[in-house]
Amino acid sequence: MSAMIAVRNLERTYVTGEFEVHALRGVSFDIQRGEFVAIMGPSGSGKSTLMNLIGCLDTPTAGSYHLDGLPVELLDPMLLAAVRNRKIGFVFQQFHLLARNTALENVALPLAYRGGIPAAERLERAAAALERVGLADRMEHRPHELSGGQQQRVAIARALVNNPALLLADEPTGALDTHTSAEIMALFNALNRDGVTVVLITHEPDVARHARRLLEIRDGLLVRDLPVERWDSSPRGPTRPRSRRLPVRSQWRSAL
Amino acid sequence: MTTSEQSYPKPADVSVAAAPEPIDAELAAALNELEGGGIGWGETARFAFATLRANPLRTLLTALGVLIGVAAVVALLAIGRGSQESITASITANGANLLTIRSGATNTPGGIRGAVGGAQNLTIADAEALANPEAAPNVALVSPEYMGNAQLVAGANNLNARVTGATANYAAVHNSSLAEGEFISDEHVRTTANVAVLGANVAETLFPDQSAVGQQLRVNGQSFSVIGVLESSGGTGFGSVDDGIIVPLSTAQRKLFGARSLRGSLTMQTVVVQARSAEAVDGALAEVQAVLRAEHRLPSDGSEDDFSVINQQDILETVTETTRMLTLFLAAIAAISLLVGGIGIMNIMLVSVRERTREIGLRKALGAREGDILRQFLFESLALSGVGGLVGLLIGTVIALTLDVTGLFTASLSWDAVLLAFGFALTVGLFFGIAPARSAARLDPIVALRYE
Numbered sequence: 001m002s003a004m005i006a007v008r009n010l011e012r013t014y015v016t017g018e019f020e021v022h023a024l025r026g027v028s029f030d031i032q033r034g035e036f037v038a039i040m041g042p043s044g045s046g047k048s049t050l051m052n053l054i055g056c057l058d059t060p061t062a063g064s065y066h067l068d069g070l071p072v073e074l075l076d077p078m079l080l081a082a083v084r085n086r087k088i089g090f091v092f093q094q095f096h097l098l099a100r101n102t103a104l105e106n107v108a109l110p111l112a113y114r115g116g117i118p119a120a121e122r123l124e125r126a127a128a129a130l131e132r133v134g135l136a137d138r139m140e141h142r143p144h145e146l147s148g149g150q151q152q153r154v155a156i157a158r159a160l161v162n163n164p165a166l167l168l169a170d171e172p173t174g175a176l177d178t179h180t181s182a183e184i185m186a187l188f189n190a191l192n193r194d195g196v197t198v199v200l201i202t203h204e205p206d207v208a209r210h211a212r213r214l215l216e217i218r219d220g221l222l223v224r225d226l227p228v229e230r231w232d233s234s235p236r237g238p239t240r241p242r243s244r245r246l247p248v249r250s251q252w253r254s255a256l
Numbered sequence: 257m258t259t260s261e262q263s264y265p266k267p268a269d270v271s272v273a274a275a276p277e278p279i280d281a282e283l284a285a286a287l288n289e290l291e292g293g294g295i296g297w298g299e300t301a302r303f304a305f306a307t308l309r310a311n312p313l314r315t316l317l318t319a320l321g322v323l324i325g326v327a328a329v330v331a332l333l334a335i336g337r338g339s340q341e342s343i344t345a346s347i348t349a350n351g352a353n354l355l356t357i358r359s360g361a362t363n364t365p366g367g368i369r370g371a372v373g374g375a376q377n378l379t380i381a382d383a384e385a386l387a388n389p390e391a392a393p394n395v396a397l398v399s400p401e402y403m404g405n406a407q408l409v410a411g412a413n414n415l416n417a418r419v420t421g422a423t424a425n426y427a428a429v430h431n432s433s434l435a436e437g438e439f440i441s442d443e444h445v446r447t448t449a450n451v452a453v454l455g456a457n458v459a460e461t462l463f464p465d466q467s468a469v470g471q472q473l474r475v476n477g478q479s480f481s482v483i484g485v486l487e488s489s490g491g492t493g494f495g496s497v498d499d500g501i502i503v504p505l506s507t508a509q510r511k512l513f514g515a516r517s518l519r520g521s522l523t524m525q526t527v528v529v530q531a532r533s534a535e536a537v538d539g540a541l542a543e544v545q546a547v548l549r550a551e552h553r554l555p556s557d558g559s560e561d562d563f564s565v566i567n568q569q570d571i572l573e574t575v576t577e578t579t580r581m582l583t584l585f586l587a588a589i590a591a592i593s594l595l596v597g598g599i600g601i602m603n604i605m606l607v608s609v610r611e612r613t614r615e616i617g618l619r620k621a622l623g624a625r626e627g628d629i630l631r632q633f634l635f636e637s638l639a640l641s642g643v644g645g646l647v648g649l650l651i652g653t654v655i656a657l658t659l660d661v662t663g664l665f666t667a668s669l670s671w672d673a674v675l676l677a678f679g680f681a682l683t684v685g686l687f688f689g690i691a692p693a694r695s696a697a698r699l700d701p702i703v704a705l706r707y708e
Contacts, residue, residue, distance in 0.1 A: 057621060057702050069283065070290075078625050082290040085623020096618040096705065100310045112303075113623040115293035158622075 002069060003030035004165060004197050005054065010063035012049050023049040025220035026063065031199065033165075036192040038200045038211035038228075046220040048170075051201045055088055055168050056080045068165040085113050089159025089167045093174035095151045097143040097158075103130060104139040107158045114162060129157040133187060149180035156187060160196070167191065167198045173207055185210040295628050304635035307608075308643075318604045319644030321597025322684065326648025326677045327655060328590035333673035334656035336583025338666035343575050347568065349489055350497075351430045353531040355541055357548070359523075360562035377562055379521035380505075382551050386529060391547050394539035396532045399429040402505055402524040404513040410462035410473040417458055418500035419475065421508025421524070429530045432497065435459075437469040437484030444504040448511060452480040453502040456488035475503070476512055537569055591680060598684035601640050605633060605692035616696050617704025626697040633693035634686065641685025645678045652677070 012024040023046045031037050041047040052058035053065060056072055059080075065072045068087055075083065084090075089110075097106045107126035111117050117125075130139055133153040143151050152172060159167055169188065173181035189210060192198050202208050214231055216224040308315045359376050383400035386392055402421035408414060426432065427439045435456065444451050452473065459468040459482075468482045480503065488498055509515035509522045516523050531540035548563055549556065609616070616629060624632075653674075656667035 052702050055621070070286065071283075075287075078627075079287060079290055081620065081623050081625040081628075082293070084621060086290065090621050092705065094614075096614065096621075098615060098618075100306070109619075110622045112299045113295050113619070113625075113628065115295055 003066075004033045004035075004068055005029075005031035005199075006064075006066040007054075008064045010050070010053060010065060011061045012046075012053060012058065013061045022220055024053070024060070027217070027220075027222045028063075029215060029222060029225055031197065033197055034192070034195055036188070036198045036200070036210075036212045037215060038202060038208035038213070039215045039217060040202060040205070040208045041217035042203055045217045047201055047203075047217045049220075050217060051168065051170055054166075054199060055090060056083045081113075085110055086162055087165045089156075089162065089164040091152070091155050091159050091167065091169035091172045093171040095143070095148075095155045095175070097151055097154055099143050102140050102142055103135060103146065103154045103157075106143070106154055107161050110158060110162050126157070126161055129161040130154070132160060132191075133157045147180075148176050149183055152176060152180075152184055153187065156184075156191075160191070165197060167196050168201075169198065170201045171203070172200065173202075173204070181207065294625065297631075300628065300631045301635050301639075303632050304639055307636055308639055314604065315640065315643075318601055319640050319647070321600040322594060322641045322644030322681050323597070323648040323651065325590060325594030325597045326645045326681050327652035328593060329587050329677040329680070330649055330652025330669075330674060331655040331659075331667070332586040332590050333583060333677070334652070334667040334669045335659065335665045336579060336586060337670055337673065338656075338660065338668035340576055340579040340583070341668050342666040343579060344572060347572055347575065349431060351528070351530060352568070353534050353537050353540075354429065354568040355529040355531065355537070355544060356566040356568070357527040357529060357544060358564050358566070359525055360560075360564055376516055376523045376525060377518055377552065378525070378527050378548075379518050379523050379551075381519065381521040382548055383524075383527050385547050385551050386527065386544060388547075392540065392543035394531055394536040394543055395529050396536075397425045397429050397530040399423060399425040399528045399530075400505060400524050401426065401526045401528060402508040402513065402515060403526065404508060406476045406512060408458065408462060408473055408475055408501065410471065413462045413464070415458070415461055417455075419508060419512060420497070420500055420502045421505040421512070422502050423505050426502065429528050430497070433487045435485045435487045436467065437482070439484055440502060440504050445506050448506045449504055450478060450480045450507060450511070451483045451504065453484040453486060454482055455486050455498040455500050455502075457498040458501055459485045475501070478511060534569070537567065541565060541567060594677075594680060594684055597644065597681075598641070598688040601637050601685055602688035602692060604640075605637050605689060606695070608636070609633065609692050609696040612696075613699060613704045613707040616699050617701045617707065620699070620701035621705060629699075630693045630697035633696045634689045637689025637692065638682060638685045641681045641689075645681030645685075648681065649674055649678060 007030070008028050010024055010027045011022070014021040014023055025046075027046075027050065039047050039050060049058070053060055053072075054067075056067070056075075057080075059075075060073050063073070067083065070083060070087070072080070072083065097103075098109070101109075104123060104126050107129050108122045111122040111125060127136075127139060130136060133156050135150060135153050135157065138146060138150060138154075141150075143154070146154065152175075156167075156172075159169075167188075172188070173184055176184060185207060188198050188200065192212075198211070200207070200211055208214055209228060209231075212228055214224065214226055214228050215222060357378060359378050378400070380400065383398050386395055387398040389395075400423060404419050404421075405416060406419045408417050420426075422440060423445050424440055424442050427434075432439070434453070437453070439453055440451065443449075452475065454462070454468055462468065462473060463471055463482075468485050471482045473480055473482060486497060486502075503512070505524070506522075509524065529540060529544055531537040544565055545561065549561065552562055554562065619629060653669060656669055659665040660667040
């Protein structure tokens with residue numbers, strides 16, 4: 001079985017006015033089915049760019065990205081939307097739930113865009129997903145009636161409802177307190193044990209520690225790729241880039 | 257829409273150096289499978305209506321512009337059509353398919369023209385010639401009419417009224433019906449009888465508290481018996497006979513007014529001819545001209561007629577055309593307010609797209625395609641104009657019916673006007689919905705998700 005995610009020499013260059021910003025400068029790695037990977041890096045390191053590419057929200061300038069065997073860099077926007085719908089479950093820092101809809105309706109939303117599933121079955125599958133994240137008793141609640149942790153659970157259920165190849169979480173605990181964060185991370189762990197492939201993007205070492213493998217990005221390059229248990233013993237990598245800092249970086253930052 | 261050839265290259269086109277797998281038939285099948293599916297129309301419409309329900313006040317205010325526009329168009333078209341029908345009805349109330357022949361102007365050798373009718377050169381003989389079915393097969397009925405004014409006296413009441421000398425054909429030609437009594441008969445005309453049929457208003461004025469039939473009245477000092485009273489034709493419409501009386505033609509010519517004689521036959525101002533049908537009117541007109549020119553011994557060299565013929569259908573067409581133009585003019589003004597309503601929809605939809613940027617970003621991240629977002633927002637603007645249009649139809653109908661009931665206007669609703677107004681409202685919603693829907697569909701999900 002080939003890798004769930006196969007990234008080769010991935011580059012992404014933004015053109016902002018007269019500057020070319022090299023956000024990703026050639027990154028390669030594989031992620032196997034069932035892994036739990038944290039992608040770490042400080043802000044401006046290119047990890048958000050990498051997340052957008054892995055999430056099929058963006059297409060690379062150069063290099064290749066295969067998700068579950070699909071050559072993503074070759075797909076047109078319509079197919080990318082279908083790939084996002086069926087292969088990827090997004091979890092965002094800001095939850096991004098529709099305020100007017102109940103938890104159940106929010107979770108069922110991706111199934112509507114998939115098409116061909118009767119409404120009753122959509123709600124049934126949404127209810128099953130909510131049970132999986134421990135919210136069986138909150139299905140008819142609207143987001144404002146739920147705590148932050150519960151809202152994020154609803155978002156995770158929404159990400160799971162299409163049985164995606166990949167659960168892609170972007171700072172999922174960024175808006176939560178420490179205790180709730182631990183609960184959410186425990187949930188990710190439990191889902192991963194059940195076989196869900198999880199990719200977590202974060203800048204917090206405490207959060208990244210819950211993963212089993214760590215990818216560290218700096219200045220658009222992969223600087224470390226190691227199991228989490230070897231993280232503390234390994235040389236801590238440059239806290240300040242030694243030679244990689246490019247003049248363009250300050251321009252990019254000011255452009256942002 | 258992209259075809260499968262366009263959406264991903266064939267194996268030969270792929271140049272991915274480190275691709276773990278080449279594109280093969282299995283992958284092509286997977287991509288085809290991905291292309292299928294997608295959100296249905298019903299679900300898209302449900303999303304759109306859910307948004308509109310979530311903000312009822314805004315929905316109402318936005319739809320109001322279209323609502324008022326549609327209501328105005330429907331009401332004005334109904335009133336225009338109603339007016340047209342009532343005018344047409346009042347013209348044809350005096351008989352259908354009529355040709356009114358009047359004496360021509362006097363032509364003197366000096367070239368001085370008198371007024372139309374001044375010559376009084378229509379005679380009984382002319383009328384009899386027109387009634388000959390061999391000479392004028394398209395003519396059904398001929399009603400020679402002598403007009404004059406006379407002082408009517410009955411007891412203490414008197415009034416000056418129009419006196420029409422007529423034959424028995426008058427009632428059939430002019431669709432007159434009697435409220436009571438009987439009409440002038442051929443016998444009355446032959447015997448120059450002093451009998452009169454009264455218009456409804458005249459009967460009311462002269463004999464206010466009693467039945468007029470059988471009573472006596474004096475016309476220019478001569479005594480007449482009332483043999484009938486006409487039914488009111490309603491109001492003072494075009495050519496109303498409510499304010500006049502009808503006497504036998506011979507009585508008017510000989511006893512009351514002393515008509516001139518020409519070629520040994522008494523004259524009158526008017527002969528009304530009824531054609532056999534609406535299609536026969538043109539034929540009857542030609543026959544009337546031919547018969548009268550022969551009767552009047554006019555040369556067939558294209559010289560002017562010494563009579564004039566007014567075609568009722570010409571009048572009808574003119575009136576119809578005039579009211580139609582007026583109606584369209586009013587409806588066009590109302591349609592402008594519909595257009596303004598459309599701009600209101602566009603404005604609100606643009607605001608809505610801005611407000612819901614993050615929602616749009618989320619929907620795209622969850623797998624909504626550009627077309628899905630486009631359709632959702634188009635549905636919203638269509639629903640706004642559609643709901644506004646439907647309520648507008650209802651209100652416009654109520655306005656039209658209310659005006660009709662109160663008698664201020666005659667209103668007549670028609671399906672084509674209703675469909676026109678509603679169709680125009682939907683078109684406006686669609687047209688002004690395109691720009692906001694496109695801007696929503698084209699949002700970059702990455703930017704949209706971060707939008708604050």
